[in-house]
Amino acid sequence: MIQRASKTDIDVLAAIHATAFSAADAWSRDVFDLQLAMPNVFGLIHRAGGLILMRQAADEADVLTLAVAPAARRSGVAQALLLEATRIAASRGVRAAFLEVSVTNIAARELYTKTGFTRVGLRRLYYSDRSDALVLRLDLSPPE
Numbered sequence: 001m002i003q004r005a006s007k008t009d010i011d012v013l014a015a016i017h018a019t020a021f022s023a024a025d026a027w028s029r030d031v032f033d034l035q036l037a038m039p040n041v042f043g044l045i046h047r048a049g050g051l052i053l054m055r056q057a058a059d060e061a062d063v064l065t066l067a068v069a070p071a072a073r074r075s076g077v078a079q080a081l082l083l084e085a086t087r088i089a090a091s092r093g094v095r096a097a098f099l100e101v102s103v104t105n106i107a108a109r110e111l112y113t114k115t116g117f118t119r120v121g122l123r124r125l126y127y128s129d130r131s132d133a134l135v136l137r138l139d140l141s142p143p144e
């Protein structure tokens with residue numbers, strides 16, 4: 001169900017993102033195209049209707065975006081994407097994953113708590129709606 005995203009998937013990626021975010025926050029095809037062209041960025045698609053993009057910098061990685069279409073929610077899609085993305089990152093030498101999440105995004109905050117992320121910082125007025133962002137971290141173990 002989970003596959004590596006390539007440039008041929010940008011229509012699907014943009015379509016999923018558009019269902020999950022407001023028009024102001026959804027990423028266009030061009031944004032996905034640019035991101036996937038970067039050698040340190042990889043993306044995964046869940047065929048039920050989900051995606052994740054991660055960017056690696058040395059032994060750290062950031063979750064750039066994570067989105068699940070409304071019709072596919074609460075069936076473990078995001079959790080599966082996070083698990084696979086962090087497994088791939090760990091296999092590439094990543095020892096810690098980071099992300100930002102709005103203090104107002106209860107669904108995502110619950111998801112990240114459940115998957116083991118912990119709070120390491122706060123960025124005030126980070127989002128366009130002036131909400132604060134929590135900075136979260138997950139330590140990754142080297143593969144066996």
Ligand SMILES: CC(C)(COP(=O)(O)OP(=O)(O)OC[C@H]1O[C@@H](n2cnc3c(N)ncnc32)[C@H](O)[C@@H]1OP(=O)(O)O)[C@@H](O)C(=O)NCCC(=O)NCCS
Nearest residue numbers: 020066067068073074075076077078079101107108110111
């Ligand atoms: C946040 C989001 C990615 C979750 O996707 P999902 O596939 O529904 O999440 P999962 O089914 O893997 O949920 C795993 C756990 O996260 C928590 N969770 C997910 N959605 C939740 C919600 N609406 N309310 C409370 N907890 C929630 C639960 O603990 C859930 O486990 P459970 O279903 O056994 O209770 C999805 O709601 C989404 O795309 N939202 C809009 C975009 C977004 O906010 N992206 C993240 C930006 S940082």
